[in-house]
Amino acid sequence: MTARTEIKLAGFGGQGIILGAYVLGKAASLYGGRYATMTQSYGPESRGGACSANVVIMREPGLYPALTQLDTFAVLSQEAADTYAPMVHRTTHVYFERDMVKWKHRAGSTGLPAIAMAESLGNKLSANMVMVGALVHFLEPLDQGISPATIEEAIKSTVKKSFVEVNLKAFRQGYEWQEPEDESEMLMDIIRKVGSPG
Numbered sequence: 001m002t003a004r005t006e007i008k009l010a011g012f013g014g015q016g017i018i019l020g021a022y023v024l025g026k027a028a029s030l031y032g033g034r035y036a037t038m039t040q041s042y043g044p045e046s047r048g049g050a051c052s053a054n055v056v057i058m059r060e061p062g063l064y065p066a067l068t069q070l071d072t073f074a075v076l077s078q079e080a081a082d083t084y085a086p087m088v089h090r091t092t093h094v095y096f097e098r099d100m101v102k103w104k105h106r107a108g109s110t111g112l113p114a115i116a117m118a119e120s121l122g123n124k125l126s127a128n129m130v131m132v133g134a135l136v137h138f139l140e141p142l143d144q145g146i147s148p149a150t151i152e153e154a155i156k157s158t159v160k161k162s163f164v165e166v167n168l169k170a171f172r173q174g175y176e177w178q179e180p181e182d183e184s185e186m187l188m189d190i191i192r193k194v195g196s197p198g
Contacts, residue, residue, distance in 0.1 A: 002059075002142040002143065002144055003058065003059050003060070004056065004057070004058050004059075004062070005056070005057045005058075005071050005072075005139065005142055005144045006054070006055075006056050006067050006068065006069060006070050006071045006072075007021070007024060007054065007055040007056075007057070007070075007071065007072050007073075007074075007135070007139070008052060008053070008054050008055075008067065008070055008072075008073045008074070008084065008087065009021050009024075009052065009053050009055075009073075009074045009075075009076075009128075009131070010050075010051065010052035010053075010073070010074070010075045010076070010077070010080035010081075010083070010084055011051055011052075011075065011076030011077040011080050011097075011128075012049060012050060012051055012076075012077045012079065012080065013042060013049050013050075013051045014125075015051070015076050015077070015125075015127065015128055016125055016126075016127070016128030016129075017040075017051045017052065017053050017076070017128060018040050018051065018053050019128060019158070019159070020053070020074075020128040020129065020131060020132050021038050021040065021053030021054070021055050022038060022053075022158065023129075023132060023151060023154045023155055023158055024036075024055050024057075024132060024135070024139075024146065024151070024154075025037070025038040025055045025057070026154040026157070026158060027145065027146055027147075027150035027151045027153065027154040028055075028057045028144055028145035028146055028150070029057075029145070030153075030154070030157075031145070031149075031150035031153045031154060032144070032145015032146060032147070032150045033145055034057050034058065034059060034144055034145035035057070035058045035059070035060065035061050035062065036055060036056065036057045036058070036145075037055070037056050037062070037065035038053060038054065038055050039053065039054045039065060039066070040052070040053040040054075041053075050077075050079055050080060050083065051080075052080060052083075052084065054066070054067050057144045057145065057146070059144075067087070069089065070087050070088060070089065070092045071091075071092060071093070071138075071142075072092060072093045072094070072095070072135060072138050072139065073087070073088055073092055073093070073094045073095070074094075074095040074096075074131045074132075074134070074135055075094065075095070075096050075097065075101055075103075076096075076097040076100060076101070076114065076115075076127065076128070076131065077097075077100055077101065078100060078101050078102065081096060081101045081102075081103060085104075090107075090108070091108070092108065093108050093109070093110070093138050094108065094109035094110070095109070095110050095111075095112065095131060095134045095135060095138075096109060096110075096111050096112075097111075097112070097113070097114045097115060097127070097131070098111030098112060098113055099113055099115060099116060100115065110134065110179055111179070112130070112131075112134055112174070112177055112179065114127040114128075114130040114131050114134075114174065115127045117130045117170070117173050117174070117177070118130055118170055120173075121166055121169050121170055121173070122166065123163075123166045123170070126163075126166050126167055126169075126170035127170070128170075129155070129167045129168075129170035129171040129174065130170045130171070130173055130174035130177075131174060132151060132171055132174060133151075133170070133171040133172060133173060133174020133175035133176070133177070134174040134175070134177060135174075136148060136151060136174075136175050137175065148171075148172075148175060151171060152168060152171065155167050155168055155171060156168075
């Protein structure tokens with residue numbers, strides 16, 4: 001049973017990094033019965049500059065909301081990957097946007113085409129929710145209030161009504177995604193999704 005879970009999301013401004021972290025924290029605290037804190041940071045520019053957010057989930061109220069030992073890291077830009085790679089240790093699981101990030105530390109990491117998956121739904125900006133969906137595979141077994149049900153409730157109560165459905169679809173794609181055995185299989189899967197109606 002995990003007492004404390006530390007999560008970091010990073011990319012650049014405009015990718016929905018803060019929203020993704022907020023949804024995770026809200027899912028754990030408001031719908032999952034845990035305590036959660038979120039901290040965020042921007043570079044000099046709010047859109048296009050460096051951006052990151054940390055979520056710490058606890059079973060009991062905690063006095064120290066900062067990261068001490070990162071459990072999982074989701075990254076959507078190369079600059080963010082280079083900046084925060086020193087925080088990653090041997091037990092940190094990394095989820096990286098494979099078309100945007102060259103991640104050198106392959107052990108304990110998963111690359112997924114989050115942007116292409118979001119584009120297949122008609123909204124590139126929902127790549128953040130694809131990443132949130134992938135993160136749930138790591139977080140759900142930790143029994144920290146993170147599950148498909150709590151994430152979906154957090155999405156419904158957070159994003160604008162007109163964007164709820166696409167964000168839910170993006171989340172489900174990320175949650176259901178499995179790393180293919182070869183690149184051709186991955187590309188064909190994306191093509192099938194882009195070409196399929198609805």
